Amino acid sequence: MDTENIYSACSWSPTRQEDCRYTSHVKIFYGVSNRGAWSLGSNLILKERSIEPPNFEAANLRFLTENTSIPIPKIVEEWQEDDGAYFMLTRRIQGLPLNEAWPTLSNADKDRIAKQTAEYLSQLREHQSIRRESLGGKPLYSAFLFPNGYGIGHGPLLSDDELWAEMSLALTNVPEEARQKLRQRMPTATPYTFSHCDLTNVNIVVNNGNLAGILDWKSSGYFPVWWEFTAAGIGLGQEDTEWKDLLRKFLPDHTEARNFWLDLFALRKYPKLNERGLTFLNSCGLSMPNQS
Known part of the structure; x- marks a missing residue:
């Protein structure tokens, strides 16, 4: 039985990673409190957090897109899970x-x-x-x-x-x-x-x-x-x-x-x-x- 710790962020263990030829291009690069952010390759960012406020980013981004020319992330999709987890997928700003x-x-x-x-x-x-x-x-x-x-x-x-x-x-x-x-x-x-x-x-x-x-x-x-x-x-x-x-x-x-x-x-x-x-x-x- 594999007694290694399973990484909660990706559900893999070190042994699983070593035994697999797959190298993930999905990386978590930020985490604080109840929030985390993942890079999905070079073009997308996935943010995960709870629905607890302040959680107004999607509404603010849409408002700014409609009313300004400020360079901001473009929303691809957002959704909420039954357990209260909230996700927002955006285009990555290159740089x-x-x-x-x-x-x-x-x-x-x-x-x-x-x-x-x-x-x-x-x-x-x-x-x-x-x-x-x-x-x-x-x-x-x-x-x-x-x-x-x-x-x-x-x-x-x-x-x-x-x-x-x-x-x-x-x-x-x-x-x-x-x-x-x-x-x-x-x-x-x-x-x-x-x-x-x-x-x-x-x-x-x-x-x-x-x-x-x-x-x-x-x-x-x-x-x-x-x-x-x-x-x-x-x-x-x-x-x-x-x-x-x-x-x-x-x-x-x-x-x-x-x-x-x-x-x-x-x-x-x-x-x-x-x-x-x-x-x-x-x-x-x-x-x-x-x-x-």
Whole structure:
């Protein structure tokens, strides 16, 4: 009896692979939480996940295809299994993820790719809503804009007061004086603008020194007008930070909003504040409570 472990992703064991002349061109290349992505040869990508939100990528891709010229994956088919598993098959955008290509690109290439990305994203600003929501009036999900927990839906929201009420859920332990001062600094969120919100370098595909595609639209929707710029300031590693610093130079400037959000994000850890959080607290004339 074969007592080897069977790989759950493909149902084969090492012995089965060694005893077979078949070499698979179906490869899993991404997996996190309840999601996985497979390359099917060189032309197709298969994504598998649960039906739990946020799972709005197909609707968002169709919306973008109908209303923009942004280079995005083309849907071949999508379906749902009886057990709740969801699949989406798309055409692969030919090229390399920016995180792989970055070390080989010239500064001129990097500038061109950032400018091309920003130019395509400018098309999104034509698509606005009176509410902060996903397509179809569904909630949006962002653990950065709403740092009170992952996988929690928010909205639809109609006003800055409603937006603040949701954002400030992460600040329940912060002194009220500091909360009020931060609220006074929050720029108006309107017009709610369709935004990608996750322009990390792994979601940018490049080919021959040019932008070839923008991936991963599952959590996109109508966010505050300043959120695309602000989210592009969240670097996930050195090269991703370099990329986003460059990209922001070509996006509409919302530095004031970004600084507001950085202070909110720092205060969420109260009373265990970093230097930014302590600086903001001191600006309110407050000091840390005696924790001895």
